[in-house]
Amino acid sequence: MQPTTTELSKEMQDCIEACMACHSACEETMSSCMQKGGQAQMQVMGALIDCSEMTRMCSDMMMRRSPMSADMCDMCAKACDMCAEACMSMPDDPRMMSCAEACRRCAQTCRAMAGATM
Numbered sequence: 001m002q003p004t005t006t007e008l009s010k011e012m013q014d015c016i017e018a019c020m021a022c023h024s025a026c027e028e029t030m031s032s033c034m035q036k037g038g039q040a041q042m043q044v045m046g047a048l049i050d051c052s053e054m055t056r057m058c059s060d061m062m063m064r065r066s067p068m069s070a071d072m073c074d075m076c077a078k079a080c081d082m083c084a085e086a087c088m089s090m091p092d093d094p095r096m097m098s099c100a101e102a103c104r105r106c107a108q109t110c111r112a113m114a115g116a117t118m
Contacts, residue, residue, distance in 0.1 A: 012062055015073065015109040019059035022080060022106035026052035029087070029099040044086045044096070051083035055106060062113070074114035080107035 008016070026048045033041040033048070058076040061069045084103035087096040 008062070011109075011112060015106075015113045016059045016062050018102075018106040018109040019055040019062075019076065022102045023052050023055040023059070025099040025102035026055070026083065029095050032095050041090075044089065047079075047083040047086035048099070051079045051103060054079040058110065070114050073110040077107040077110035077114060080104070080110065 030045060030048045030052065033045055054072075054076045058069075058072045061072045066072070080103040084100040084107065087100035087103065090096040
């Protein structure tokens with residue numbers, strides 16, 4: 001019987017945590033946008049939804065060691081970059097700036113994982 005590795009690498013754990021933090025930030029920011037309303041807020045919603053869903057799916061795939069994880073991490077990094085840019089369009093909103101930072105952090109870790117062998 002061959003031993004199985006059940007522990008995730010530190011890099012993968014960090015990426016999963018960054019994805020989960022980004023997902024939470026996007027969800028909270030979406031809630032805030034819906035409460036505030038306004039055309040500018042609503043234009044950011046698409047990017048927030050895409051990023052929220054992508055980060056959730058990416059973390060799920062890494063946790064179950066999907067062979068498609070590297071591809072998903074690459075797509076996730078792109079969604080996070082787009083969301084960060086959309087959030088940066090509202091520099092006076094602290095929640096948007098916090099979300100943009102979470103997105104940038106997640107994009108960075110996902111890019112690193114996309115280049116790694118999973």
